[in-house]
Amino acid sequence: MKEELCVHLVPLFNQLSLERQRQVEQLVHHQRIKRGTIVVSPDMDDRLMIVKSGHGRMYQLSEDGEERVQRMLKTGDYVGETWLLGVANHSSYVEMTTDSDICILNRQDFIQLIHHQSEIALKLMAGQAAMIESLRQQTRLMGLPNIEERVVTYLKQLMVDQQSSKVKLPLKLKDLSSYLGTTPETLSRTLAQLEADSKLTRHLRTIQIIHL
Known part of the structure; x- marks a missing residue:
């Protein structure tokens, strides 16, 4: 039977040898989480959180308490790389939107890990570069x-x-x-107008682009 390693789901780890992956797996803590549970918050910022199965959403809270969605998370996604390296989490939260299985890698264990496995540090930098580009796209x-x-x-x-x-x-x-900086009503009207202009057709969350 094939081993089901949590860390194998994560690009940060899945290019390592199986032996290395097993070593990392021994460091993670497995948790079964109910839908609606907050698993990352500013007072839990010393961890890498991996979604072994399920879905979640990562969002920030503004000073007036408004939520701004940053990412939707699915199986194999992970958050917390910068927090593991000592960057403070001031306003980010992760809420699981389905019953989920997650894995937690704590900062102290992770620091010891990258001291001995430099290839993980290199992959971490590549992952951070991809995240920065995603944030740049949202800014644009x-x-x-x-x-x-x-x-x-x-x-x-x-x-x-x-x-x-x-x-x-x-x-x-x-x-x-939230991601686009508008309201659900305005977004619905905009999509409806694009459909009325024969630029797309839409069924639930599936969109056929005709001409944009």
Whole structure:
């Protein structure tokens, strides 16, 4: 029977030899989490959290308490690389949106790990570069002057990422509207107008791009 290693799901670790992966696996703590549970918050910022199975969402809270979605998490995703290296988490939270299995790697164990396995540190830097680029994309979207331009640009990027003119929105409308800096009502109206203009067709979260 094939070993089900939590760390094998994570690009940061899955290129290591099986022996190395087993060594890392011995350091992680497995938890079964109920839907709606907060597993990362500013007072829990000394950990790497891996989604072994399930889904979650990562968001920030503004000073007035408004949620701003940063990422939707699925099996194999992980958060907390910078926190493990000592960067403080001031406003980020992760809430599991389904019953999930997660793995936790604590900072003290991780620091010892990268002291002995430099290849992990190199992969960590590559992962951080990808995360920075994702945040830059969101910043560019937020800089566009109106919501239609943001939606169109976002859909074009999904076409590239999914390599198809038929794309599936990875976020619920509520979370996507937060990501794009608008309200669910405005986002729904914008999508409806694009459909009325024969630029796309939409069924639930599946969108067929006709011409943007």
